[in-house]
Amino acid sequence: MRILITGGAGFIGSHVVDASLAAGHEVGVVDDLSTGSRENLDPRASFWQVDIRSTDLDAILTNFRPDVINHHAAQMSVTASARDPRRDADINILGTLNLLEASVRHGVRRVVFASTGGAIYGDQDSVPTAETVFPKPVSPYGVAKLAVERYLYAYQAMHGLRAIALRYSNVYGPRQNPHGEAGVVAIFSRGILEGRELTVNGDGAQTRDYVSVEDVVRANMLALECREPSAESRVDPQATHVDSQSRDPRIMSHEPSAIRNERQAGGPPLVLNIGTGRETSVNDLVRLFREVAGKDVSCRHGSARPGEQRRSVLDCALAKRFLGWEATTDLRTGLARTFQWFRSRYRGP
The missing domain is CATH 3.40.50.720 (NAD(P)-binding Rossmann-like Domain)
Structure with a gap:
């Protein structure tokens, strides 16, 4: 078609x-x-x-x-x-x-x-x-x-x-723009490669469905x-x-x-x-990045964003029912692939 x-x-x-x-x-x-x-x-x-x-x-x-x-x-x-x-x-x-x-x-x-x-x-x-x-x-x-x-x-x-x-x-994934208001996975990937300290808004307990x-x-x-x-x-x-x-x-x-x-x-x-139906806190995301990057990533907690959602995770049972679809990529595997993509294209500061 x-x-x-x-x-x-x-x-x-x-x-x-x-x-x-x-x-x-x-x-x-x-x-x-x-x-x-x-x-x-x-x-x-x-x-x-x-x-x-x-x-x-x-x-x-x-x-x-x-x-x-x-x-x-x-x-x-x-x-x-x-x-x-x-x-x-x-x-x-x-x-x-x-x-x-x-x-x-x-x-x-x-x-x-x-x-x-x-x-x-x-x-x-x-x-x-x-x-x-x-x-x-x-x-x-x-x-x-x-x-x-x-x-x-x-x-x-x-x-x-x-x-x-x-x-x-x-x-999240390869080709995501790490600049401006991008997804946190792209921002963290770029920040780690540049050797920068990662900034987590608020206490990092807020969750998302990646x-x-x-x-x-x-x-x-x-x-x-x-x-x-x-x-x-x-x-x-x-x-x-x-x-x-x-x-x-x-x-x-x-x-x-x-x-x-x-x-x-x-x-x-x-x-x-x-979505995946699984929620992950930003703090847990940082922990996973330390694993896939193979180094101790420095992190600090900044001010919380006004009005930011505390929890966001989707129930995807209807997608399975009508499309026969469900997410199959676990977060650690997906982060490793994404980080490797950013690393392969990183040309230094």
Whole structure:
């Protein structure tokens, strides 16, 4: 099939490009290179240096005629979203709307959307957190990702555009940018190689769900052709209550009329958590880095970030149910691979 990958020169997107080519698909990439790099791209992929807000998308879709769009292009910084929420919304919401409108005009049959877990859920009493909790985003970035999920719902209902939203936990791996507001794994890898003291925000007891990019890519590939569940068994991210009589407490209840409407419209998009279901504290992450680096890494504790989540870990049972997917890379193995990748490219200060 023909797959157009937005943000395909970036960290996760470029790995999706590689896997799609390896699977025999024809691949096109749209990326404005604001954070991505041409060095990440396989030359077999067609490439357009275009912003997703641009009207040039129409010409690209006319020429490439994608069956599926894998949408990873985004403003990715939570901090930047708080500093300039209008810009965040312009890229993440209006840019995606531009892409969805072009998709409808050009007969795209499915959109796979890279969403977020922690930024949408916020602090929750239910940990590991399932898809059916009431979302409590506290950043414009999280609000924008949730808004896009709702637009996917609307476009599926209005136009029959199939959609799957993958809510990632904390993704790490090769090609992650260690500068700016990057993932802590990339920051620590670079810091260790430069011989710097690592800084842990707060007491380091805060936990995250670290998932390898290889596992995330596998979820994206399975999402290309996942089976369509019945309306009754879909998770509706609009719903805020649970059918206590259901065998699976995460299957949302619907009124009969709502079920009929969903059958006609194809049901709400699948919204699936993509993580490991295992939480790791930052202190434990430092300990693992000492093991994989083979040396005593110096570490200090700085000030806690205001509003930082204490615990964030995803319940991924629905991804296993609908995609047949679960994470298989244990954290120590994934960290070792990632650190080795950074070490192989380190050229000194």
